[in-house]
Every structure is written in C-alpha cells, then in structure tokens.
Amino acid sequence: MQFQLNSEQREIQEAVRRMVDREINPILAKNDPDRPLPKDDVKTILQICATQGLTSARVPESAGGAGMPALTYGIMVEQLPPVVLFMVIGQEVTATRIYYESTPEQKERFLPDIIAGRRITCTGTTEPDVGSDPRGVKTRAEDDxxxxxxxxxxxxxxxxxxxCDLINVTASVGKDARGLASMIRLIVDRDESPFEAHEIPTLGLRQGHLGEVAFDHCRVPKANMLGEAGDAARVLTLTWLANRPIIALSAVHMAQRALDLALRYAGERQQFGKLIGGHQLVQKLLADTAMAITTSRLLCYHALESIDSGERANQISAMAKRYSLEACQRAISMAMEVHGAMGISRELGLEQLFRDCRMLPIPDGTNQILTLIEGRELTGIQAYRA
Ligand SMILES: Cc1cc2nc3c(=O)[nH]c(=O)nc-3n(C[C@H](O)[C@H](O)[C@H](O)COP(=O)(O)OP(=O)(O)OC[C@H]3O[C@@H](n4cnc5c(N)ncnc54)[C@H](O)[C@@H]3O)c2cc1C
Structure with a gap:
C-alpha cells in the first residue's frame, strides 16, 4: 500500500502545472470570465493538452492514444482549471468511446483529429426528457x-x-424485449450531416460550452455507427467509472485553491487585536477544509487505482464522486467563511469556485443515482428501476 505520489508522478504533476501556468492560464485570462471561449481558443487549449496525452488518456497506444493508467490521468487533470478539465474530458471520453468496438477504418477516420485536438468532439446522451435514465432516449435513428x-x-x-465538429450520439433504433430503448452509438460529422446547436447559459464553468443540439431528419451514413445495437449502455458505463473520480478531482482542485486563499487570509487579517488564524473557531474552519480535501483526494486516487487493478470499481467510483462533491462544496463554503465579506467578492475568485463546483454533482451520475449504485453494490438489489 502506497499513500504518497512517487517521484515520477510528482514530475508529471509538475509538468501539467507548468503547462497550465505558461500556456493555458493566459488564454483564460485574456477572455471574458463569464462568456464561453471562442472555438479557436478551445482548439488551442485541446492541442496544448494533447501534447501531454490528455485528449487520449484512455485510448491505447496501439490506436494512437496515450494509453495511461487512470490514476496517472487523474493526477494530471487534477491540476487543470475546472473549465479546462471539462473541455478535455469531453474530448477524451468521446475518443475512448469511439475506440471501443469500432472498426479499424472508423478508428483511422475519426481518432487522429480528435486526439490531436484538430476537431472538437462530444458525447450526446442526455435529452430534454431523458437524464439519469439514458435507456429512455427518444432520439430516433430510422432507416433512410x-x-x-x-x-x-x-x-x-x-x-x-x-x-463541436463531431458528436457521438446515443439514439434509439426500437425497443428491446424489456421495452427499453435499443440504443446505438452514431458519429454525426457536422460537415457531412449539418445540425443546429446553441449554448445554454449556466451558473458556473462559464468559459466552457454546455449546449443543446437539434437533429431534424438529419441524414447520417450507416458507416458511422459504432459497435452493435445494444452496446451503448455498456460503453457509457465503462467510461463513467473513471469519469466519476476524475470529475471529483476537479472539485478537490477547487477546494485546494480555496484553502490556499483562506490560509493566506487567516495569516494576514487581524480582528480583536490578533490574526484571525489565531482564533480557535477559524482554525476549525481551516482544519475541516483541509480534512475534506485530504479524504476526497485519497478516495479518488483509491477509486482510480482500483480501476487500474481491474477490480470491480462501481461502488468506490460512485462513492468517490458523491463524497468528494459534498465535502468539497462544503470546504469551499468554509474557506469563504474565513474571508468574511471578502469571501463573496468577485475580486478573490472564491465565488467562482463556489459556482463552478456546484455544477459538478450533476454529470455522470447525480448524488442520488450514485447513492443507488453504492446501495446496489452493497445489497445486490438495484433500487432505481422497477
Ligand atoms: C456540467 C455538465 C456537463 C454535462 N455534460 C454532458 C455531456 O457531455 N453529455 C451528456 O449526454 N450529458 C451531459 N450532462 C447532462 C447530465 O448527464 C444530466 O444532467 C444528468 O444525467 C442528470 O439528468 P437530468 O439533469 O435530466 O436530471 P434528472 O435525471 O431529471 O433528475 C432530476 C432529479 O431527480 C433525481 N432522480 C432521478 N432519478 C432518480 C431515482 N431513481 N432515485 C432518486 N432520485 C432520482 C436526480 O438525482 C435529480 O436530483 C452534463 C451536465 C452538466 C451539469
């Protein structure tokens, strides 16, 4: 059992930190913090991240990817600004999903541009009436x-x-024997099959792009179908396993930044004739914040290591995301409390961490769905479907 990063992992982490400081932060800083980045800037960021293998972490080297262990990927993306982590994970997870059970021709056609960040991609499963239960997808793919x-x-x-230039769409081709959607995975290439898409303004991660897509009798070549009808749920689940602790590490990143700010402020600000860091109740806020970060980080690393060891990781991965999101949101709030009114000012950026972190409990399993996954793993009884 090893609880510390080894020297190689520390070097990798440091390389990502340097890349963020030198190449990515200037791009974020020159843009409006409340508006989605221009597409060219997103492409530049993806291309920078591609140099470290982050756009293809889970795609094996034999298919042109970085083929890195999930834990290494987690240690690296923990260093990314949260909005960048979401851009990268959207790209990387779609590359991984395209890799699974696609033909050699499909890999050759789609993966190189995605891995290099020349074309932007995403995965579209959620719909206006379909969220936590993807098997209810209503988007239809009919023979034409x-x-x-x-x-x-x-x-x-x-x-x-x-x-995006390409979207990996989950669509229904009919019902299976249980009356659930029989789902296929289809790559819709915007150049050959145009579709409408627009931004949805949100609470946080505002330099990112969260959008709605409309397909109106959109003609898509059957050659773009990946794998077989019915394998979509399995492929989604496979990738959600590592996505959950990865997203949680973004919350850890934010809570760590909040703690760093709180420690500095507690060592500078005076009230009642002494530094506020010398008041016992302020020390409790700081200690509780640090405890949330340490426990969350260890749980996420443990979940990723379990995936790398080939263990069944459904429970630990769900637990890592649910626990970390609850703990880190509380931690950011406590760090704000240490700052008094300054905590809610825009100047310090804590309010942005608070807003950004609030986005994270939703994707790849809400807290309720993750709780039910943990319950299913413990009891062997699944509670979410009749
Ligand atoms: C930042 C962000 C990025 C995202 N990126 C993508 C993406 O790239 N691709 C994509 O396809 N989707 C994406 N999503 C969508 C996300 O996956 C869905 O929002 C999520 O699955 C929840 O679906 P919903 O919002 O429709 O909520 P619903 O499923 O409608 O849930 C509403 C509430 O009901 C609860 N609930 C639902 N079912 C149960 C149950 N059985 N028991 C108890 N409680 C239940 C939920 O926990 C929640 O509290 C993203 C969302 C966010 C916020």
Whole structure:
C-alpha cells in the first residue's frame, strides 16, 4: 500500500502545472470570465493538452492514444482549471468511446483529429426528457435507404456541443424485449450531416460550452455507427467509472485553491487585536477544509487505482464522486467563511469556485443515482428501476 505520489508522478504533476501556468492560464485570462471561449481558443487549449496525452488518456497506444493508467490521468487533470478539465474530458471520453468496438477504418477516420485536438468532439446522451435514465432516449435513428439513418431528436446539457465538429450520439433504433430503448452509438460529422446547436447559459464553468443540439431528419451514413445495437449502455458505463473520480478531482482542485486563499487570509487579517488564524473557531474552519480535501483526494486516487487493478470499481467510483462533491462544496463554503465579506467578492475568485463546483454533482451520475449504485453494490438489489 502506497499513500504518497512517487517521484515520477510528482514530475508529471509538475509538468501539467507548468503547462497550465505558461500556456493555458493566459488564454483564460485574456477572455471574458463569464462568456464561453471562442472555438479557436478551445482548439488551442485541446492541442496544448494533447501534447501531454490528455485528449487520449484512455485510448491505447496501439490506436494512437496515450494509453495511461487512470490514476496517472487523474493526477494530471487534477491540476487543470475546472473549465479546462471539462473541455478535455469531453474530448477524451468521446475518443475512448469511439475506440471501443469500432472498426479499424472508423478508428483511422475519426481518432487522429480528435486526439490531436484538430476537431472538437462530444458525447450526446442526455435529452430534454431523458437524464439519469439514458435507456429512455427518444432520439430516433430510422432507416433512410440502405446506407443512411435519419436522426431526429434533441440532446441537452452536452459539454462542447455548440462548438463541436463531431458528436457521438446515443439514439434509439426500437425497443428491446424489456421495452427499453435499443440504443446505438452514431458519429454525426457536422460537415457531412449539418445540425443546429446553441449554448445554454449556466451558473458556473462559464468559459466552457454546455449546449443543446437539434437533429431534424438529419441524414447520417450507416458507416458511422459504432459497435452493435445494444452496446451503448455498456460503453457509457465503462467510461463513467473513471469519469466519476476524475470529475471529483476537479472539485478537490477547487477546494485546494480555496484553502490556499483562506490560509493566506487567516495569516494576514487581524480582528480583536490578533490574526484571525489565531482564533480557535477559524482554525476549525481551516482544519475541516483541509480534512475534506485530504479524504476526497485519497478516495479518488483509491477509486482510480482500483480501476487500474481491474477490480470491480462501481461502488468506490460512485462513492468517490458523491463524497468528494459534498465535502468539497462544503470546504469551499468554509474557506469563504474565513474571508468574511471578502469571501463573496468577485475580486478573490472564491465565488467562482463556489459556482463552478456546484455544477459538478450533476454529470455522470447525480448524488442520488450514485447513492443507488453504492446501495446496489452493497445489497445486490438495484433500487432505481422497477
Ligand atoms: C456540467 C455538465 C456537463 C454535462 N455534460 C454532458 C455531456 O457531455 N453529455 C451528456 O449526454 N450529458 C451531459 N450532462 C447532462 C447530465 O448527464 C444530466 O444532467 C444528468 O444525467 C442528470 O439528468 P437530468 O439533469 O435530466 O436530471 P434528472 O435525471 O431529471 O433528475 C432530476 C432529479 O431527480 C433525481 N432522480 C432521478 N432519478 C432518480 C431515482 N431513481 N432515485 C432518486 N432520485 C432520482 C436526480 O438525482 C435529480 O436530483 C452534463 C451536465 C452538466 C451539469
């Protein structure tokens, strides 16, 4: 058992930190903090991240990816600004999903541009009426002659959607024996099959792109279908396993930044004739914040390590995201409390951490769904579907 990063992991972490400071933060800083970044800037960021293997972390080297362990990926993305983590994970997870069970021709056609960040991609599963239960997807892919599908439906809350060049769509081709959607995975290439997409303004992660997509009888070549009908749920689940602790590490990143600010402020600000860091109740806020960060980080690393060891990680991965999101949101709030009124000012950026972190309990399993996954793993009884 090893609880410390080894020297190689520390070097990797440091390399990402340097990349963020030198190349990514200036791009974020020159843009409006409350508006989605221009597409060209997102592409530049993805191309910078591609140099470290972050756009293809889970794609094996044999397919042109970085093929890194999930724990290494987690240690690296923990260093990214949260809005960048979402851009990168949207790209990377779609590359991974395209990799699974696609033909050699499909890999050759789609993966190199995605991995290099030349084309932006995303995965569209969620719909206006379909969220936690993806098996209810209503977007339909119907036969349109021997070589094409006609895709009709809407996708919502999709990371990178409004600026994407390719979208990996989950669509229904009918019902299975249990009356659930028989789902396929289809790559819709915007150049050959145009579709509408627009931004959805949100509470946090405002430099990112969260969008809605509309397919109106969109003709898509059948050659773009990945794998087989019915494998979509399995592929989504496979990638959600590591996504959950990865997203949680973004919350850890934010809570750590909040703690760093709180420690500095507690060592400078005086009230009642002494530094506020010398008041016992302020020390409790700081100690509780540090405890939330340490426990969350360890749980996320443990979940990622379990995935790397090939263990069944459904419970630990759900636990890592649910626990970390609850703990880190509380931690950011406590760090704000240490700052008094300064905590809610825009000047310090704590309010942005608070807003950004509030976005994270929703994707890849809400807290309630994660609780039910943990319950299913403990009891062997699944409670969410009749
Ligand atoms: C930042 C961000 C990025 C996202 N990126 C993507 C993306 O790239 N691609 C994509 O397809 N989607 C994406 N999503 C959408 C996300 O996956 C969904 O929002 C999520 O699955 C929840 O669906 P919903 O919002 O429709 O909520 P619903 O499923 O409608 O849930 C509403 C409430 O009911 C609760 N609930 C639902 N079912 C149960 C149950 N059985 N038991 C108890 N409680 C239940 C939920 O926990 C929640 O509190 C993103 C969302 C966000 C916020």
């Amino acid at each position: 002659g021997p070589d094409h599908f006609r895709v009709t439906g809407r996708k919502m809350w999709i990371t990178n959607a409004s600026i």
